[in-house]
Amino acid sequence: MRKKQQITCIVCPLSCTIEVEEKDGAYTASGHECSRGEKYALQETLDPRRVLTGTVRVDGGRVPRLPVKTTSPIPKALILEAARLLDEITVKAPLRCGELIVKDFAGSGADLVATRSLEAGGRQQEPGSQRPEGGE
Numbered sequence: 104m105r106k107k108q109q110i111t112c113i114v115c116p117l118s119c120t121i122e123v124e125e126k127d128g129a130y131t132a133s134g135h136e137c138s139r140g141e142k143y144a145l146q147e148t149l150d151p152r153r154v155l156t157g158t159v160r161v162d163g164g165r166v167p168r169l170p171v172k173t174t175s176p177i178p179k180a181l182i183l184e185a186a187r188l189l190d191e192i193t194v195k196a197p198l199r200c201g202e203l204i205v206k207d208f209a210g211s212g213a214d215l216v217a218t219r220s221l222e223a224g225g226r227q228q229e230p231g232s233q234r235p236e237g238g239e
């Protein structure tokens with residue numbers, strides 16, 4: 104039995120349309136301009152993954168949430184459960200950008216890390232929250 108599906112490659116701005124065909128359990132890609140696209144299309148068909156980004160609660164900081172992300176793409180099937188687990192995490196300052204928050208997050212094989220630094224007791228401001236000079 105043959106099955107076909109079209110995938111838009113997101114690896115580079117050319118956005119090639121790649122067709123992936125399954126025949127007797129074997130998958131082949133066509134329409135890609137380079138091997139990165141072929142790899143992406145087959146991965147997206149057989150084991151789609153995404154980098155999870157979100158925030159976790161900060162205890163005692165001047166900012167209420169710390170942005171975090173997984174160190175590599177995790178299986179798409181795990182994304183909802185992993186996002187739910189973010190709500191159960193509370194971190195304490197100080198933390199450096201890139202510091203490990205949870206190893207093997209949600210059993211995905213990827214670690215969860217901070218994407219910004221938190222200073223202990225330091226003055227923290229959310230990006231974009233500064234008031235313009237002389238403004239109210």
Ligand code: SF4
Pocket residue numbers: 112113114115116117118119135136137138139140141
């Ligand atoms: S197949 Fe290659 S050239 Fe085409 S969008 Fe993907 S990465 Fe870019």
